[in-house]
Amino acid sequence: MSQETGLQEVPDEAGEEHVQVEGGIVAELERMTPEERAEHEAEVAEVVAPDREIAVGFGETLLELREVTVRFGGLVALDAVSFGIRRGEILGLIGPNGAGKTTCFNAMTGVYRPTSGQVLLEDRPLGRRKRHQITRLGIARTFQNIRLFGEMTALENVVVGTDARHRTSVLGALLRGPRHRREEAEAVERAMALLEFVGIADRAADKARNLPYGYQRRLEIARALATEPKLLCLDEPAAGFNPAEKEQLMGLIRKIRDDGYTVLLIEHDMRLVMGVTDRIVVLEFGKKIAEGLPAEIRDNPAVIAAYLGVPDDGAA
Amino acid sequence: MTSARNESRRPHLQQLGEWWNSLPRTRQWLVLIPVVLLIYALPVLNPPILSTEPGTNFPIACFNAARFALIALGLNVVVGQAGLLDLGYVGFFAVGAYVAALFTSPDSALAKLPYLVTLPLAMVITMFFGVVLGTPTLRLRGDYLAIVTLGFGEIVRLLATIVPPLKGQVGFQEVGHPPGRLPDGSLIFASSNGTPWYWLVVTLTIAMLMLVGNLERSRVGRAWVAIREDEDAAQIMGVPTFKFKLWAFAIGAAIGGLSGALFAGEVGFVNNQKFDVPTSVLFLAAVVLGGSGNKVGVLLGAFVVSYVPDRFTELANYKYLIFGLALIILMIFRPQGLLGARQRLLAKGREAYQRLIGRPEQVSSESALAAESAKGVGA
Ligand SMILES: Nc1ncnc2c1ncn2[C@@H]1O[C@H](COP(=O)(O)OP(=O)(O)O)[C@@H](O)[C@H]1O
Ligand SMILES: [Mg+2]
Numbered sequence: 279m280s281q282e283t284g285l286q287e288v289p290d291e292a293g294e295e296h297v298q299v300e301g302g303i304v305a306e307l308e309r310m311t312p313e314e315r316a317e318h319e320a321e322v323a324e325v326v327a328p329d330r331e332i333a334v335g336f337g338e339t340l341l342e343l344r345e346v347t348v349r350f351g352g353l354v355a356l357d358a359v360s361f362g363i364r365r366g367e368i369l370g371l372i373g374p375n376g377a378g379k380t381t382c383f384n385a386m387t388g389v390y391r392p393t394s395g396q397v398l399l400e401d402r403p404l405g406r407r408k409r410h411q412i413t414r415l416g417i418a419r420t421f422q423n424i425r426l427f428g429e430m431t432a433l434e435n436v437v438v439g440t441d442a443r444h445r446t447s448v449l450g451a452l453l454r455g456p457r458h459r460r461e462e463a464e465a466v467e468r469a470m471a472l473l474e475f476v477g478i479a480d481r482a483a484d485k486a487r488n489l490p491y492g493y494q495r496r497l498e499i500a501r502a503l504a505t506e507p508k509l510l511c512l513d514e515p516a517a518g519f520n521p522a523e524k525e526q527l528m529g530l531i532r533k534i535r536d537d538g539y540t541v542l543l544i545e546h547d548m549r550l551v552m553g554v555t556d557r558i559v560v561l562e563f564g565k566k567i568a569e570g571l572p573a574e575i576r577d578n579p580a581v582i583a584a585y586l587g588v589p590d591d592g593a594a
Numbered sequence: 595m596t597s598a599r600n601e602s603r604r605p606h607l608q609q610l611g612e613w614w615n616s617l618p619r620t621r622q623w624l625v626l627i628p629v630v631l632l633i634y635a636l637p638v639l640n641p642p643i644l645s646t647e648p649g650t651n652f653p654i655a656c657f658n659a660a661r662f663a664l665i666a667l668g669l670n671v672v673v674g675q676a677g678l679l680d681l682g683y684v685g686f687f688a689v690g691a692y693v694a695a696l697f698t699s700p701d702s703a704l705a706k707l708p709y710l711v712t713l714p715l716a717m718v719i720t721m722f723f724g725v726v727l728g729t730p731t732l733r734l735r736g737d738y739l740a741i742v743t744l745g746f747g748e749i750v751r752l753l754a755t756i757v758p759p760l761k762g763q764v765g766f767q768e769v770g771h772p773p774g775r776l777p778d779g780s781l782i783f784a785s786s787n788g789t790p791w792y793w794l795v796v797t798l799t800i801a802m803l804m805l806v807g808n809l810e811r812s813r814v815g816r817a818w819v820a821i822r823e824d825e826d827a828a829q830i831m832g833v834p835t836f837k838f839k840l841w842a843f844a845i846g847a848a849i850g851g852l853s854g855a856l857f858a859g860e861v862g863f864v865n866n867q868k869f870d871v872p873t874s875v876l877f878l879a880a881v882v883l884g885g886s887g888n889k890v891g892v893l894l895g896a897f898v899v900s901y902v903p904d905r906f907t908e909l910a911n912y913k914y915l916i917f918g919l920a921l922i923i924l925m926i927f928r929p930q931g932l933l934g935a936r937q938r939l940l941a942k943g944r945e946a947y948q949r950l951i952g953r954p955e956q957v958s959s960e961s962a963l964a965a966e967s968a969k970g971v972g973a
Contacts, residue, residue, distance in 0.1 A: 302947075302948065303949060305952055408834075413831065430816075433947070434816060438828070444813050446812060462811075462812070462942050465940075483951055
């Protein structure tokens with residue numbers, strides 16, 4: 279694994295610290311020539327890329343919402359919403375505050391059960407599956423209000439994500455069996471690559487709650503990617519970012535898609551969504567009011583009406 | 595004022611932690627082995643500054659401290675690692691003690707087993723109790739779980755009083771002990787002789803420490819901490835939370851049962867008198883005092899909670915008052931306990947951090963806390 283990634287081999291014996299290059303990979307990267315760096319980044323992207331079977335081909339519907347309704351008492355947060363996400367695309371989910379975007383994520387990831395309607399992944403209904411089972415089926419998400427494991431380091435947070443695919447039993451861990459050791463080594467390898475991929479490897483050893491805000495947002499993405507999802511759902515990942523940071527993040531999202539993931543993106547900032555998404559679904563008051571290519575959405579009178587007078591995130 | 599106090603103490607602890615963290619593993623062992631030998635030698639050395647005599651026999655005091663350490667270690671899995679507030683832990687301790695008594699005491703109608711066999715048996719049976727209690731209750735969260743476990747502790751005690759074969763206050767005499775006699779024909783594991791018992795408990799505690807450490811640096815330990823930090827997020831990241839909470843409960847229960855059986859063996863007598871709620875709270879105090887979630891911390895907390903009343907016998911009657919005040923003061927100035935919670939959760943973590951950024955991980959929560967309190971002062 280380490281040969282593949284070009285990561286430096288470390289002898290297992292004690293005294294390993296003395297063999298180390300000062301500063302580790304992160305510092306080494308600084309010293310690389312642009313070509314070497316590009317090569318390293320390609321290797322990292324290779325480790326991060328999904329290598330699991332996906333039942334649907336490129337462009338076919340990966341996930342489908344069918345007439346999904348979510349009710350909270352008298353409030354209808356989602357009203358018979360239907361749309362599909364195609365494999366390999368970046369789908370934007372937009373709408374004014376309170377439109378039901380997060381609720382839509384919650385209905386997809388098992389946080390809430392739809393009052394009626396169905397969510398289908400690769401044509402199979404999610405039904406009454408538990409949240410962790412849905413994750414294993416291949417839907418991962420980030421949270422609008424960051425929810426990291428604050429006392430864990432960045433690397434540990436990501437490894438928790440990789441654990442979604444692990445099978446070590448309690449007994450295996452207790453006795454440090456061969457599977458445990460193999461999974462631990464692979465998990466750390468993949469988690470380190472993920473941290474590099476999202477660009478926060480230099481703070482891998484810091485507790486999540488001590489990380490700067492932008493790093494926390496990126497760590498959420500790395501942790502979700504670690505579960506090897508078929509579909510990655512990002513809930514306002516650029517909230518609170520300045521325009522330059524937003525632009526960088528959109529670059530990352532494109533990179534994730536180019537690496538072979540399907541992305542569902544909630545974003546408030548219209549301009550940004552237009553630039554990065556392949557298609558857009560618009561919600562207002564729990565109803566889908568439009569669906570189409572970014573250019574169509576921009577000119578759609580219903581969408582313009584919904585957004586009129588609603589300040590975008592940058593101003594809020 | 596508070597931050598000034600923190601500041602003056604921070605560097606020492608932090609430096610110690612960082613120094614330890616930066617040592618290669620072989621060097622850590624070189625430091626650890628003499629420390630462990632010293633711990634084993636403690637009851638024989640009976641150092642004057644530490645001695646609890648004449649108030650309490652020193653080897654017995656050592657045994658008590660070691661027993662508390664084992665209990666704290668088990669309770670820490672439940673409370674410290676998985677974040678499940680368990681106020682009925684004494685119930686598991688009691689079950690373990692009764693298992694040892696029922697299978698070894700001549701007062702019991704059950705078949706007799708060798709005492710050493712009752713130790714693993716006590717673990718298995720308490721583990722079963724842990725699963726039975728956990729299955730319906732671990733769907734509850736926070737305060738509800740605390741109340742239900744509190745009830746469990748009381749139920750065990752009441753059953754010991756009410757159910758005739760458990761003999762209530764009369765109890766069981768002559769509970770078994772490990773075999774072996776000294777050259778002069780006296781028992782090695784006599785109740786009056788704390789030293790061999792102490793060695794037995796220390797050995798078992800070290801074994802448990804290593805096993806729990808293995809769990810900590812695996813997906814099991816990570817699942818526990820993830821549940822403690824944010825149960826919903828853990829579920830969504832693919833952690834089967836119920837399963838791992840149940841495991842935490844079962845493993846904690848097994849260690850509690852083991853210490854109960856050891857306690858029964860050393861004292862040689864078991865009745866319904868020693869398994870009340872205050873004892874449960876005392877166990878919890880050991881964990882919180884030392885640093886919930888930190889294995890070394892809870893051992894330290896257990897030592898303090900057990901040693902102080904044995905050493906200062908005139909204060910023993912006020913121990914709940916003293917520990918209560920100590921906890922309140924601690925919660926104000928150092929809410930993470932004497933040693934903050936910082937567990938390593940990766941089997942290959944050291945190498946990974948070293949390779950990636952060329953330095954070890956952040957060990958203490960100190961800097962963060964200092965930053966927070968500084969902000970608080972500034973605001
Ligand atoms: N758990 C809940 N209980 C009651 N109402 C909720 C709950 N979650 C969301 N809502 C309501 O549902 C509506 C949609 O919310 P949400 O999906 O968060 O909107 P957004 O599009 O801004 O993400 C809002 O009116 C919100 O108040
Ligand atoms: Mg939202």
